[in-house]
Amino acid sequence: ELLINQIAAGEVVERPAAALKEILENSVDAGATKINVQLQQGGVKQIRVADDGFGIAKDELQLALTRHSTSKISTLEDLHQITSLGFRGEALASIAAISRLSLASRQVEQIHAWQILVEGKSVSQPMPSSLAQGTTLDVNDLYFNIPARRKFLKSEATEFAHCDETFKRIALSQSGIEFVLQHNGKARRHLRAGDPAQRIASVLGEEFKQAAAWIDEQSAEMHLHGMVALPAYARSSRDTQYFFVNHRFVNDKLISHALREAYRDVLHLGRHPAFVLFLDIHPGSVDVNVHPTKTEVRFREPRALHQFIFHAINKALASPHK
Ligand code: ADP
Ligand code: MG
Secondary structure, eight states: HHHHHHHHHHHHHHSOOOOOOHHHHHHHHTTEEEEEEEEGGGGGGGEEEEEEOOOOOGGGGHHHHSSSSSOOOOOOOHHHTOOSSOOOOOOOHHHHHEEEEEEEEEEETTEEEEEEEETEEEEEEOEOOOOOSEEEEEEEETTTOHHHHTTTTHHHHHHHHHHHHHHHHHHHHTSEEEEEEEEEEEEEEOOOOOOHHHHHHHOHHHHHTTTEEEEEEEESEEEEEEEOGHHHHHHHBSTTTTEEEEEOOOHHHHHHHHHHHHTTTOOOTOOOOOOOEEEEGGGGEOOOOOOOOOOEEEESHHHHHHHHHHHHHHHHHSSOOO
């Protein structure tokens, strides 16, 4: 079981940023209004995430670290109607298999928090702990028991950059949540709760917001909203391309193609569009269960979607209104 977890972990948790993504998604799924992230040494030494979500009951703490244990889906039918970010029930088990982990949580009705410690095969019994509310997960010494994987890690600065990118993606898609990010004890980002436009400005800069056109397109099946940069703001890299489907960051060929086509006649050679777009679509019309790291999706009606995105962007670029 531990070996299986370690193998699975290598796939799900290829670097600290992958662990951070899973942990942050759990905090979002728990209804947190504030999420605090503290990293040490690019996340390798420590990833600590504290949220004020609904917490985990004392009796469920050990279960939360068991493979294929999820509180989020109970039937196959649910699998087609996924609205929470997590659903596989393997992330925490995978992370626990390759780190020294502490999980503390307090549900509102409990008089105090409970905490468990995990290292390799040994999982402690829940012990009393102090925590005002929500859940605090402490992941220490990632890959301490798989040196081969540790060798593949890049410099601390690079691993932090990946963590920061993961943090930005989640923060962009959850503007109603306050986020804090610290690295090696230094404050790096503090994003107050607000609307999507405010969040875009605080993550990507006021400059991006000023240079972007608003999108707000509604059809019977879907809603597309967000900001696309006008051609003058096009980038030499693809680093400012954020597309979210039902709050989930995706990197999808069909969507990229629709966007490229919409910008085709207005971009100079070697330039790339910059955008932050949110697509809300009926969960039954999209299959997110394609890949463990979940950045790919499959649409039930790809052509209609392509058309919809293409026309929405085209229209906004032709007559940008702010
Ligand atoms: P999944 O998110 O796919 O259900 P995970 O392994 O990520 O699986 O988490 C396992 C379970 O642990 C979740 O289903 C949830 O019940 C619980 N859990 C994890 N993190 C939190 C959190 N921050 N707040 C509340 N519950 C949590
Ligand atoms: Mg999860």
